[in-house]
Amino acid sequence: MYFYCEKCKKPYPLNTHSYMCECGGMFRLHKDPMDDVHTEITLGEVETPLLPMKSGKLEVLLKLENLQPTGSFKDRGARTLINEINHLGIKKIALDSAGNAGASMAAYAAAAGIECTVYVPDDLSSEMSNQIESYGAKIVKVANGRMNTCAAVKKNLGDAYYASHVYNPLFFEGMRPMAKEIYKQLGNKIPEYIFMPVGNGTMLIGLYLGFMELGRLPHFVAVQSSKCAPLYEAFYDKEPQPKKTTIAHAIRIETPKRLTTMVDILKQTGGDVVMVEDTDILKAKKFLASKGVYVELTSAAAMAGAEKFFAAGKPDNYKVVIPMTGSGLKR
Ligand SMILES: [Zn+2]
Structure with missing residues (x-):
């Protein structure tokens, strides 16, 4: 499996610290028929009625x-993304979320023993921030709406892998x-x-x-x-x-x-x-x-x-x- 740019088709390995192509194109996932996503890390997902x-x-x-x-569908994507991240040996992730994806990623990161920071809008409900923090993730609250959280996480990534449910095609795969x-x-x-x-x-x-x-x-x-x-x-x-x-x-x-x-x-x-x-x-x-x-x-x-x-x-x-x-x- 590897990522490739949807515009210029340039390939990138899954562990790339780029979250999009240098040409500005978004990543898609290339998967061969024999490629299986990893599933060891689980929190007991269900076939929902x-x-x-x-x-x-x-x-x-x-x-x-x-x-x-x-408590949300985002667990499906988070499970796949965290499993692959874990398999790649990545130990530190950051992401931005309106809440549900942050909770999902924080929970699966906890199960995998991966350090997780979630950038959220500062009007996030206390129930949602309690949930994310309870999983052991760090929360960074960002003022002025959802789009600013995205800019903030990108600016402060450091050595963390950007485990984004928007940019990372592995989330869609899940x-x-x-x-x-x-x-x-x-x-x-x-x-x-x-x-x-x-x-x-x-x-x-x-x-x-x-x-x-x-x-x-x-x-x-x-x-x-x-x-x-x-x-x-x-x-x-x-x-x-x-x-x-x-x-x-x-x-x-x-x-x-x-x-x-x-x-x-x-x-x-x-x-x-x-x-x-x-x-x-x-x-x-x-x-x-x-x-x-x-x-x-x-x-x-x-x-x-x-x-x-x-x-x-x-x-x-x-x-x-x-x-x-x-x-x-x-x-
Ligand atoms: Zn490109």
């Missing part, structure tokens, strides 16, 4: 990723099996639609890789907040609007690094982007909780997006999967 849910006339299947060891899991759970069928909240696109790109392996693609519908919708703007060729803070913290990513890739994927799947309001997100969170499903606002955003998208009705035979990205206990 598909829970049927009915909201009015709309029937969907919630993929309960909130049941993963640290997301890939989730597609096969959904396929299996639906009796070897792919769903017609998958709705997901999209910030940096970890799940979108990871699931795309997974479904490509299966040879068929569901329609991917990305859900963003109307206050911060760079993917919507890029997909529909709209003038970029000033970005504001949404209550769905995990998707307030103003300038996603893999935006073009995400637009390409959505077009290839015959997908779409839906914008939702904070009030819709709150309403969806309340609704899900009233049915016994306690998830983060970002997950509720995806539910709100599906409700909006199918407001005029959905064909009965369509299977719609909505990953519940994270637990509601974290804030």
Whole structure:
């Protein structure tokens, strides 16, 4: 396995301290059929259930990723990335996160005995920072929003490996099996639609890789907040609007690094982007909780997006999967 630049194709070894190509291109992962990712380090990840849910006339299947060891889907990517980092003998990592990825990476780094520093926005919930620090990771709080954490970690990397869930393709690699899991759970069928909240696109790109392996693609519908919708703007060729803070913290990513890739994927799947309001997100969170499903606002955003998208009705035979990205206990 090795990284290569998506623009100029230059190869880089997995243990490179560059996190992107010198030409400015993002890394992708080259993997031969015999290449297996390492899996020794585990925290007891589960095959998450598909829970049927009915909201009015709309029937969907919630993929309960909130049941993963640290309470979010990011455990899938973190497990793969930490296993490879550990295998490479790297002992010190740093990363930036809106919270979930930081908790996942901190937990798996703890399991591997790797020193971990997480740069977070300074308005991170106390539940989330307690979780990250409890795993033994160091937290650095950065003012003025999520994008500044990214700049701060890059500036202060020192001898640490940048274990980014955005830049490092090994994280996306860990997301890939989730597609096969959904396929299996639906009796070897792919769903017609998958709705997901999209910030940096970890799940979108990871699931795309997974479904490509299966040879068929569901329609991917990305859900963003109307206050911060760079993917919507890029997909529909709209003038970029000033970005504001949404209550769905995990998707307030103003300038996603893999935006073009995400637009390409959505077009290839015959997908779409839906914008939702904070009030819709709150309403969806309340609704899900009233049915016994306690998830983060970002997950509720995806539910709100599906409700909006199918407001005029959905064909009965369509299977719609909505990953519940994270637990509601974290804030
Ligand atoms: Zn390049």
